[in-house]
Amino acid sequence: MKVGFIGLGNMGLPMAKNLLAAGHELTVWNRTQAKAGPLREKGARVANTPAEAARGADVVISMLADDHAVQDAVLGKDGAHAGLGKGAVHVSSSTISVALSEKLTEAHASAGQGYVSAPVFGRPEAADAKQLWVITSGPRADVERVRPLLEVLGRGLTVLGEKPSAANVVKLSGNFLIASMMEALSEAFALTRKSGIEPKLFLEVFQSVFARAPIFERYAQLIAEEKYSPPGFTMKLGLKDVGLVLDAGRGAEVPMPLASLLRDQYLGGVAQGHGDLDWSAIGALVAERAGLKKR
Amino acid sequence: MKVGFIGLGNMGLPMAKNLLAAGHELTVWNRTQAKAGPLREKGARVANTPAEAARGADVVISMLADDHAVQDAVLGKDGAHAGLGKGAVHVSSSTISVALSEKLTEAHASAGQGYVSAPVFGRPEAADAKQLWVITSGPRADVERVRPLLEVLGRGLTVLGEKPSAANVVKLSGNFLIASMMEALSEAFALTRKSGIEPKLFLEVFQSVFARAPIFERYAQLIAEEKYSPPGFTMKLGLKDVGLVLDAGRGAEVPMPLASLLRDQYLGGVAQGHGDLDWSAIGALVAERAGLKKR
Amino acid sequence: MKVGFIGLGNMGLPMAKNLLAAGHELTVWNRTQAKAGPLREKGARVANTPAEAARGADVVISMLADDHAVQDAVLGKDGAHAGLGKGAVHVSSSTISVALSEKLTEAHASAGQGYVSAPVFGRPEAADAKQLWVITSGPRADVERVRPLLEVLGRGLTVLGEKPSAANVVKLSGNFLIASMMEALSEAFALTRKSGIEPKLFLEVFQSVFARAPIFERYAQLIAEEKYSPPGFTMKLGLKDVGLVLDAGRGAEVPMPLASLLRDQYLGGVAQGHGDLDWSAIGALVAERAGLKKR
Amino acid sequence: MKVGFIGLGNMGLPMAKNLLAAGHELTVWNRTQAKAGPLREKGARVANTPAEAARGADVVISMLADDHAVQDAVLGKDGAHAGLGKGAVHVSSSTISVALSEKLTEAHASAGQGYVSAPVFGRPEAADAKQLWVITSGPRADVERVRPLLEVLGRGLTVLGEKPSAANVVKLSGNFLIASMMEALSEAFALTRKSGIEPKLFLEVFQSVFARAPIFERYAQLIAEEKYSPPGFTMKLGLKDVGLVLDAGRGAEVPMPLASLLRDQYLGGVAQGHGDLDWSAIGALVAERAGLKKR
Structure with a gap:
């Protein structure tokens, strides 16, 4: 494909290199x-100029530092928007705001251009090694069209529906x-260091208990499924343990503001009569405060 | 070995069962x-009584719900402390306070008994399947003596030095x-749900990006080693991204108090001139507030 | 004076009425x-239109709901900015962002117009009774010129220097x-209600101890002067008391997130060696985290 | 009256002095x-010893630093509890925990002694000038009996019912x-200092707007009466303003954790459909999270 690539920073450069190596025809631009x-x-x-990089391209990919840079290079004077042809697609891989993503959606649509969000997870080394995880959203046809490019960049891809800003929300959440x-x-x-425990030892425990076990995954699942009963470990016990953490602190x-926040969550849960739910029911408390109903 | 086992709840019962199956001679007590x-x-x-379970045992293991239960069953009337012989060892596997652990250390020492902390990570299923991770601390000789028992209980063991309360702090931190x-x-x-993204989809991204990759492990390492420079991703960028998260919220x-807390951390880091350190330098801010010096 | 008045909501209407009653010549606009x-x-x-209200006026005062409304009515099509003559002054009394205040400062300056911020403290009844407190900032000459108008609106006036956005920051801080x-x-x-104390009784204590005594004023003074030593009541005691509050909660x-926040402040202060300063030295901790040096 | 007085620190000394000056017969004890x-x-x-100070007294008053000191001087060896006669009353003026207050209530009751809580608001200067505000609770007859002593100490007195720990909760809340x-x-x-505003000037505004006006009292009343509608200023506007504060910060x-906390409160209120209540309806959100029902 003919690809315009905008932004050759720590992330953009290895990404562009990989697209080139995969046989695509690249026109690049960098400030x-x-x-x-x-x-x-x-x-x-x-x-x-970005406009020149976009001209004649099937797809233009942008990978820039922030909202301001994207705004300039896409919607500014001589921006990609001005150069991109009808029917061509802009793939935005930068970590930008939901609001800017929505603005770009409109701007490209009204010019008859496609717009797909495709932010990535991974640091520069991962970009270099094609080990990024790409999350993407946008009109199905446009996503399918750019999919071969996105697959070159990483080890996997999740499609998050047709609304481009969805991928931005998920990237920010990540x-x-x-x-x-x-x-x-x-x-x-x-806390452990002030209690006399070598960081190296605590790291060892962390690696043994958490990092290689699917422990977080299981909790993520409970929260995703809102399955807080029967409890594996109750809110009441969670309150007890976080209380002990704060006592130790x-x-x-050692001031531990996150532990304080957790204590208030569990205490609120217990006060409202949810003490016997699983301690992952923090998920229910947060959702309720956001005005969400149980599904 | 002759083992007394105190507390047959969700965790204690499968642990005792496994010790029995491994050929140890068990006397158990439960309320x-x-x-x-x-x-x-x-x-x-x-x-x-707990005292009776402890009498004549080489080792007595307790696995109870909280400080109160441990206090009663060990230091109370007819408690294990009263029954345990000179030179025998109490292994406390409950999740208890640092203060109670220190009190037990003294009480056992003054009676010529050994005391070892050995709390475990894992839920009842893991206890049943001998998949617990045990963390232990106490006088070296005592730890070595009870090690064969601890190895029966789980898939691994970390020894955290000679101070029994160390293992309690680490368990609480976990x-x-x-x-x-x-x-x-x-x-x-x-946030993602209110933004129209199916929890199942976000879970999928979480599993792909976080749960099976050693991403948290790497950050844990940076914090453990206080290696915040050169940055992979700066505090300034962290501030930007958390700001975007809050804007999306x-x-x-969607109220996101933890995101608010993070924003204040990054903003403080930037305000104090650390904006170009790696964003994991939250570790430095927290440590400094705790009165810790860089090592 | 010839005065344009923009925005006749709960606050604007009584303010305009009082200016009229004081003998000024008013042209008003409301959506x-x-x-x-x-x-x-x-x-x-x-x-x-706002432009029409501003045309020929010595001073135009705006009192609107938010940034959006001010942006429209002043800088939009047919906005006050377009109608206001050279040398005339815009007095902005709305509670707006620092950023918009700075934008207005520039816009008016480049058109040879004056710009003064003059937000007010007080609810509609206070506006009606001329009991507002006005805080104002802007070029000295402009402030002096509009002072007679501002004095009509309230019971007093504080001038906060020549930078218009200063008054906005102070209003927001209030x-x-x-x-x-x-x-x-x-x-x-x-907390008191869940502890069985009638709200009416606690209100009575509050009125007796706090509301009519200059207690907050004294603490404000200590923080303003950064006079944290000798202590009247130390950080260590503050930590103790806030700890007792949380225990009672x-x-x-009763989850008390503000109490949790305070506990972490005091604990940090003590951890960093400031436990014997006055408990108002929270002021020092907050300032330090903001990158401010002691004066 | 014959009065024992225990604890002659910054607060106790001037209090004892005033009782003496009022003609009471004092026996004092200090470590x-x-x-x-x-x-x-x-x-x-x-x-x-404290016991000696209590022996033969009608009333013994204690004014000590913390739970530990009170525990020792009252319930310890040679403590006031041991010396106090049947029918005599212990007045505890220290700022202590609810739990200790309840323990003292029982201990004195079982010895046929009276127990009244009477913590005070005010610093040492206020104690000296008899300007303390005393809050007290306990059995009516006991409170009436010690009232003449309490009236000597301060400018006023609030009686908070028959449960001694009530006054402790209120003191801690204060x-x-x-x-x-x-x-x-x-x-x-x-925030204001980093925005270029002299602390002296902000203090002046604070004094003009807040310290001498009954503004906090009015809000306290709204919360006490749970009267959040009709709104004087809505939660939505509160959310807007706190958002602007954070933007300015x-x-x-300037990290502002309390502002962050407030933002999350207002955002939660709006998310749950309460955006048009008065912004003092934070009271309702906090109460609900504590499991309280609207009265």
Whole structure:
């Protein structure tokens, strides 16, 4: 396929390289043109503007840092939107806001162009090794059309329906999960370290108990299915244990705001009469507060 | 070995069963004696008090619901402490407070008895299938003495040094990590669901991206080693992404208190001049607030 | 003075009425023109567009619901900006974002017009009774020019310097303080009520101890002056008391997230070695996390 | 009356001094006996143990630092409990836990002694100037008996029913309100200061708008009466304003965890369909989460 590629940063460069290696015809653009050198050597054309990269392409893929950069390179003067032909498709792989994704959906639709969201999970090394996981959403026909390109980029692909912004919400949720885990780990390491336990040892336990076992997966499933009864471990016991965590933190002088948040969740659950549900029923409390009904 | 076993609940019963099957001589005690029936049939003796279960034993193992139950069954009238002989060892597998663990350490020491903490990770099914992960701490000689028993119970064992309460802190930290993950997952499911994404689909992405990949393990390692530079993904970008998560939550009307907490962490990190560290440097912020110095 | 007045909602209508009563010549505009009836009867002219209300005026005052409404009525088609003459001044009394205030500052400056922020504290009854407190900021000359109008509206006026957005930040901070107090009161009422104390009785204590005494004022002063030593009541004692609050909440089954937040603040303060400062040194912790240095 | 007084710290000393000045016969005890000097000079007897201070007294008042100190001085060896006669009353003015207050209630009752809680609001200067506000609870007859003493100590008194621990909950709630206000003020000062506003100026606004006006009192009343409709200012607007606060904090790089908490409250309120209630309906959200029903 004829592919325009916009944005050659840590992620974009290896992605473009892989598309080129797979035999696609690439025209690339980057704000700092020097970065395009290695790709030019392997046969890519280098454009002076995003519009030029998009002109004549079947598909233009953008991989940029933030909303601002995408707005400029796509909707700005000499942006990809201006160059892209009718019927061609823009694949946006950047981590952007839901609002901008919706704006792009409209802008491309009103120009008779296709628009597909396809953010990726994975760091630069994963991009290089074609080990990204791609999540995508958009009109079915457009998704099918760009699928061969997306399959070149990673180890797998999930299609999330026809609304382009869906993939953006899921990508953001994924980054949120990672950040949450880091907050949790940070508090746990601080607590154990102040209690005299070597980080290396705690890491070892973490690896043995959590990282290689499907423990989180099981809880994710319980929450996805809203199956909080019969309990494996109750909210009341969860409240007890988180209370003990906070007591230990108090003793070791370690503030643990996430533990405090969890305590308030369990305490609220118990206060509202849900103490005998499974402790994963935090899922029900959060959903209720969001105005969601049990399905 | 001659083993006393105190507490035959969901966890204790399968653990005792496995010790019996491994050829150890068991005397068991449970508040509700009826629960001991299946073990009696397989050759266990049934005691009328914890003290009786401990009398003459090389090792007494307790697996009870909470601090209160342990306090009663071990230090109370006719408790295990009263029955246990000089030189014998109490292995406490319950999830109890650091304070109670320290109290037990003293009580047993002053009676010339050994005390080892050995809480376990895993649900009843795992206990039944000998798939628990055991973490233990206590005086080296005592730990070595009870090791053959602990190895019968699970798929692996981590020794956490000579201070018995260390294993309790680590067990509590593990439960804290699970609860954190559930809060995070709950918020993520609420956000994606209110944004029109089927929970089943989000679960699929979670399984593909997180559950089978060692992603959390890598972050745990960065935090354990305090290696926040060079960054793979910066705090500034973390702040941006968590901001977008909150914006999406605002749009879908989903309160996300954990996301709010993360935003404040990243914002504080940036405000204090750490914006270009890796986003896992939450670890540094939490540690600093706990009065820990960089190692 | 010749005054244009834009926005006749719950707040705008009584403000406009008071300006009219004070002898100023008013031209008013409201999206729903019917609302202007009572003012027309008292001699105000009614304009068809914000631009028309601004045309020929010395000063145009806007009092609208949110950023969106201000953006439309001032910078939109037929907005006040288009009608306002060179040298005339726009006084913005709405509670708007810092970003929009900065945008208005530029827009008016580039058209040779003045711009002054003048948000108000007080509910509709206070507006009616000329009991608002006005906070204002902007170029000194412009502020002086509109001062006679602002003095008609309320019981007092604070000038906050020459940067218009300063008054917006202060107005937002004021609303934040009110909301904080409501969260705190809500948690306190829930705790005392679940502990069997009549809300009426707790209200009585609140009125006796807090509402009529300058207690908050004193703490505000300590934080404003960063005078945390010698302590009147230490962080360590604060940690103790907030811990007791949480214990009481635990007993009565009342989740208190603000109390949890406070506990983590005090615990962090103690962990970092500030346990003997006055408990108002939360001010120092918050400032430090924001990257502020002690003055 | 014959009064025993236990604890001559910053608060106890001026309280004892005032009782002496009012003509009561005092026997005082303090861990560090030297502190009793000034009182001895004015005619007080100095006891060697709390028991001795209590012996023969009509009333013994204790004013100590924390649960631990009270436990020791009252229930410990040579504690006041041992010395106090049948029918005499212990007045506990320390800020202690609900649990200890309940334990003291039982201990005194079973010895035929009376027990009244009477914690106080006010700092040492207020104690000295007889400007404390006393809150008290306990059996009516006992409260009436000690009332003349309590009236000597402060500017007023609220009686909170017959259950002694009620006054402890209210005292803790009061300290919680003060700490909340300090967190709120700290965040507001950090935000305004980083936005270029002199703390002195913001303090001035605070004093003008909040400290001398009964604004908090009105909100306390709305929450006490659960009167959230008709709204003076809606939850939706509250959500908007707190959102703007957080945006301003984002811009100025000021983490504001309390503002984040408030945002999540308002967002939850709106998500659950309460967006048009008064913004003080945070009271309803907190109460509901605590399992309380609307009255």
